[in-house]
Amino acid sequence: MGLALKRLWPAALLTSPRFYARILSTVICSALLVIPGTTGLGGPSGFLSLTVKELAYSCQVDAAQQLEATVLGLLGAIISIVWSSLALLVAASTDGSGSRTHNSQTSRAILALALVVICCSAAYVKSSFPRLTVQMRVSMLVSVFMLTERIMKNEILTIAYRYAWICFVASSPSLLASLILLRPRYPHIVAELANALTEFHGCLSDRVNAWRPSFTTQDDIKLRPFSRSFAKLSNDFIQHAFEVRFGRLSLKHLRPLLIIIELFRRELAWGMHPSKHLHAAPFAPEEPHPTLYEFPMDLGSAIMDSISLVAKIIRAAFDNKRSAFQGNSLLPEKNQVEQAQQRLKWALQAAELRLEQKCVQMEIRGGNAELDLKISRGDLDRCLVTISLFRMANDVQSALGLIHELLTSYEEAKPHLTVPLLNKAWLGVHVDTLPLEVSDSAADTDTGNDNLTHKEQLEVDRMSENIIIKQEQRPAKRPPILTILRVLRLSDLWKSTPMLRARFSTFKFIRSFKHSPHIRYALKNAVGVAALSLPGFLPPDHPGHQWFYKYRVQWAVLSYIWVLETNTGATYQIGYLRLAGTILGALYAYIAWNIARTNPYVLVLMSVIADALGGWIILFTSVPSLGVVAVITVPPILYGDFYGDNTAASSLALYRGLMISLGIVAAVAMNNLVFPRHCRVLLLRNACRSLRVTGALYMSMIRDLMGMPGGLDKRDMLKLELSNQKTLESMSTLLVAMQHELSLVPKPLSEYRRVLSILQRLLDLIIGLRVVRQQIPRRETVANVAAERQEVMSCIGMTLFACDHSLNTHQALPEFLPSTRAAVESLKEGIQTNLMIHRQSEESGPLGLSLIYSLAEIDLMDDIVDCLEGLHAVCRELFGSSSWYSSFSRGAVMRERSEHPRG
Structure with missing residues (x-):
């Protein structure tokens, strides 16, 4: 399966606070499951706390992310619990006998419809707003279990309290462990931006060194590519910029730096591609135009020193554990920035002036000698590299100006709590970010009607002009028939400019609705959930109904929800990883059950060992889905006897494997047959x-x-x-x-x-x-x-x-x-x-x-x-x-x- 290990096991255990936080949260959650005073609060399905903890409240990178995941997860769970409770109450009120919620045909239809509606809505939200993916899946998980429960009418509120307790037990240990252990020195996005600048420094250093006079064609050219992706950095920035954090500065101060890094990548790509050095590496003083070969080494050194200074200051400004600045006055740091700006300005001006003078000398000498201007590919490459270096210098000047403003804001600001605003960017919807060449005035310019494209607006104007021309050419005398006049007036109204705009907007809405990938994904999710959960809503004496509860088909429904992705390739990948993780988790759970049985201390120990093994796969391999599924497979089998389930552990392991396979097959078939996206x-x-x-x-x-x-x-x-x-x-x-x-x-x-x-x-x-x-x-x-x-x-x-x-x-x-x-x-x-x-x-x-x-x-x-x-x-x-x-x-x-x- 190609596990790409990032670190060796001992080093990972010793250096990962997130791993320790996972272990601590599992210890707390497992203890709450076996302590006599809290064991019965979750009912016979109390072990679901460990499953929900891993799926929705697993320890994040830092405490801020964990707080956000906890709040969003609890909000999704509460909405699901309220919706499911209302559906159960309505179903019970329509039941003639009034004893159980699944007795009458009407009550079962209401519950099935409620399940389909919430699964369809949650899938649409999941596809439209990536930030709410995990929370919507948890909402569907809670609804699947609550709406398929065979309960009495007077137990509805009890069931709601039980699932609320399950979600609380799943979320609170992870939040507590994160607050204790996950307090990194810098925000994650600050470390990513600083590492990106350091990587760019290394790439630029390689290219500058390749142009030194001591470089020869026999030297090996090993130029590292700049691998930082703008999309990944942008997504990370959106993920972290809207977190709750305490400090002097907001992460929004670093947004222009994100764009500057993308400009660096572009200039390296078009101006300093590795092929340039292959064409024009050596210096050759005997060649006809040595003036083109001189590389501005001092400018390159000034750019690299400025980049190192920028990376150093942003780390110091966002240091969480201690302030790297001495006192409230940052005059020394500002002086460093100003000196770097002045040095860079002088180096750029000197390089441009020197190059311009030599170009003038070459033109004069070439014009007097009537020399033919035949320029080699190496000369052209050197010109392009020099221009890209000039552009980098201007971008670094912008970065230094940004850092100077950041230091000023640091002096004026006081430590405060930053709370995110609820907008599209916070929800994970991509908001276009224009590069630095666009001014604020241009960015704020009103472009007219947002509902119509430029081409459609031109079509509206053209049709309106044609209508006006026809109206001018129409004879003044009209037929004295009222019906014809009304028809003509309706025709004119139908072709008027406001009506044309409304027609175009309606057409675009209908077309987007028919071809929306979010709606298609929601429909596929709802259809699959309805098909798999249908046996659970059959009459109680029906064989299909009995088969549904005997084999725990709820796990097949949840497997379908988790495996169904927006394209077939991702569905296959998640499918076989989930199947492999289920097999590994079931084998471990069966062995651990034979060791622990109903001993609470051994149950906690076996849960911790399972989380340690799964956490190592999640954090330090390239297939985290395998570890997640293996961890969530263990609790239903391991805690079955402890919570009074009479089914043998071997049967539970077999049933879970079969149901997981059924859900995977259903998801793969759905994605290949209905609205396939290959x-x-x-x-x-x-x-x-x-x-x-x-x-x-x-x-x-x-x-x-x-x-x-x-x-x-x-x-x-x-x-x-x-x-x-x-x-x-x-x-x-x-x-x-x-x-x-x-x-x-x-x-x-x-x-x-x-x-x-x-x-x-x-x-x-x-x-x-x-x-x-x-x-x-x-x-x-x-x-x-x-x-x-x-x-x-x-x-x-x-x-x-x-x-x-x-x-x-x-x-x-x-x-x-x-x-x-x-x-x-x-x-x-x-x-x-x-x-x-x-x-x-x-x-x-x-x-x-x-x-x-x-x-x-x-x-x-x-x-x-x-x-x-x-x-x-x-x-x-x-x-x-x-x-x-x-x-x-x-x-x-x-x-x-x-x-x-x-x-």
């Missing part, structure tokens, strides 16, 4: 969406560059970039889930990974191209080569469209496509020719840094061509290419040539 289909769909967005970004950038109408504004372009990045992150998740998906068709995972890496690289290059093109000379590189640029735009657009069509329809690519490389080479020759003419012209002044940006743009275009050729090759490997020549037999062609020779 990972392969979702992956290719996301790849097509990414290609379309990439094409739209490039076309909009070209329109803006050449002054053509129809380009996107800055806000929309940045939104598309963020949307594309989210799509690529989801593709990465789908690739992991696809490994566990069963399929009769072979899964070309290696090709799909290549597609993902190419799309990510292509997006980073497009972003870099947008940054670089803001500084290029327009006359020499745009106006004078407009025809070549249009040819490049057409070739790139056709290649993207062909690959998009191939991935979307699974059809072969055309045999021939316009050569993007030839078009780019033609553009390069045109740009170089115009630059040479500019250099030789006596009237025009020197280009300065614009020359470096022009050369960097050429380098980026070469990289984009490499990506497109790689994507084209992968699509050919996946789906082939349509060729007219393949329809003929090679032998027939040869015979034709032999029968009709030339000449």
